[in-house]
Amino acid sequence: MTEPRQVLEVRGLRVTYRSRSGRVSAVDGAGLTVTAGQITAVVGESGSGKTSTAHAVLGLLPPTGRIEAGSIRLRGQELVGLSRRAWQHIRGAQIGLVPQDPAVSLDPLTPIGRHVAEVLRIHGLATRATAPDRAVELLAEAGIPDAAARARQYPHELSGGLRQRVLIAMATAARPALLIADEPTSALDVTVQRQILDHLDTLVSTGDLAILLVTHDLAVVAQRAQHVVVMSHGQVVEAGPTSEVLTDPRTGYTRRLIADAPGLHSRRLRPSAPAAPPAAEAPAPGPLLTVDHLGLSYPAHRTRGRDRPARPAVDDVSFTIPARTTLGLVGESGSGKTSLARLILGLARPDTGTIRLDGRDITALRRRDLRTVHRRVQLIYQNPYASLNPYFTVDELVGEPLRNYGIGDRAGRAQRIGELLDSVALPAGIRRRRAAELSGGQRQRVAIARALALNPDLLVCDEPVSALDVTVQAQILQLLVDLQQRYGLTYLFISHDLAVVRQIADRVAVMRGGRLVELATTDDIFAAPRHPYTRALLDAIPNQKDPSWNLD
């Protein structure tokens, strides 16, 4: 290629959705250009219109959505106003889609080879006889090892990374000019994320392909995209070469996005208020939580006629958390970190080992005694959309623990709910709203207020920010740090993201395959990781090795 060719040109795009109160505008005059041989990233918070734009380009707006104005040109051909028939020759053939969640995007009853073969046959690129072989070739091309054998496997037999490769093979089967990747790696572990992004890089560099990468992760953008388009409230607020936009952002919105991106920082968050004078009672610096040789195995089961041995989810794990400190617990999915959290909360029973809270053995308590433990140990879930009953009002949600433990009378509880909402910086006006009417960040604040209601000592935070936008993520992390200082809380902070852990933890424990492979202070982990797996995790953080993006 001698000169860059424009593959996609979007001009003045306006998309609206039908809602209870008339039509709501999601994209308002957005324009962007995607060039062959490059990755163009669209970034923005949820609700910024980036996904609506991508769906409009694919002709996949939901029935309530409508393109009001603007033009979308693919290699000069106008796509707005095409008939359904005409779209069938565009989608899959000229534009491919790599969806966000590989777990739900494949038919569980169809082998992966047939998924790819079907794409080829729909677009007339192979016959019934040639399609299976061609599908194997494409799967191998997408980096699936032993593709001929794998083609006969079903989606559930594959890991998330391999499934995403299948989807990439399907999206590129018809050699489209444009590939739209909608948050292609958000559902994947960091080390897998890097492999998938590497693969997308190769695709772009070898062919005439252009990629439109929709993402919320600025660190990924910094490392992978040549062009970046920043969207906010349905409009493009900034666009240009990635190096220029990220080093010299012209709008406040972009500056804030960059400032909130955890991957680009290396500093521990400090409480926003100055430290209060030390409390009268000297805090005992002894361990609040002691976990000793803890083990948990899920029972053996038979798969495909073979006996699978019992797989340890937690394998001989020991650590302590001193009072008023934060232990970060890092590992990929399946490493046993959530199982560990459930053991500590008494939601699962360990096979071996003991758990002690303030010296008291809480390993195998009866249900009634467990209730007393939950007054001191509370959990904040990953997904505030799932952990709050959508039909309850904020008042009911935050008041629930007070009511259940019979704390205070009606008036006293109302006052306490007010204090709790105040401490998580939620306005009092929100009290009568239902959980379903709140944003993700507001919901997580409600969940935190509920966890604080009983004045616990230990908060177990299971990926509390990974379902949230970067800007909201930064606010919640700051809130957790402030609350720790104010109430003298101890945190067990679970995350798959070392960059997030670095901002909040005093010490970091790394888990892999149920074992604790490394435990050290946060500074030591980042400066001198000892275990090779820790090093692999560190390398997987985008831009760790690229000093030009380090903003500190």
Next chain:
Amino acid sequence: MIDSSPIAARARRVAGAAARRPGLVLSVLVLLLTMGWVLAPDWFGGQSPTAGVAQQRLEPPSGRHPFGTDQLGRDVYARVVHAAGLSLGTALAATAIASAAGVLLGLAAGYFGRTADVVISRIVDITLSIPSVLLSLLIISALGGGTLHIAVAVAVTSVAGFSRLTRAEVLRIRTAVHVEAAALCGARWWRILARYVAPAVVGPVLGLAALDFGLVVLAVSALSFLGYGPPPPAPEWGALVASGRNYLATAWWLSTLPGLTVGVVVLAANRLSRALETERSRA
């Protein structure tokens, strides 16, 4: 494009939704009309359902007698209208008994699990394996005929469906993250059952109740067709069809029109139940 008045927008949306689904509108109208028959039969029926005019025996449908007259000169339309109270009342009672019992059994089976689940689920399986008409007849021959007994007999055959549906919903809800979170907040089992599980069961159960109502109307009519219903001359839909049987060759309207009425009501109830079902899956 964007409307300033929410009331006007709402009215237009309702009208638009109705225009897109004329079948549903018709079904609701049919059910409203039959409700009217139940509540004020004299107002709809006009003529007496029991007093016949000897000169007007076996007259075909006309302006004066929309459904014609029977062998005693009674207006069939008036009889159909007055029968609605008995037929639908019995059906409503049966549906209410079936859903209440089914929900309680389903809650117990789903929430407590283990022994309770095994015992309840096997009983449910057994009732499902017996043909429902046979089961109803068995119960009636044990209890004797009459409106209430018919309601109970029909209800027993429907309990299984409600119980299974409720059990499945409970199993789904009780593993939900927000229910576990409630337990961590110290909520005891009865509170979780009452405040978290039960409300989630209401929607699906209403959908099934509407569907079941149609079938129950049919079952009640079938039983009174077989002669287990209220004694004559009290009109009942199934009994009307049965009594017209003997004159079918000469007076087709005697059995056909009451039979069609039953069919239309059952169809309307089915359509409404489907609408409830899709609303729920969309929400």
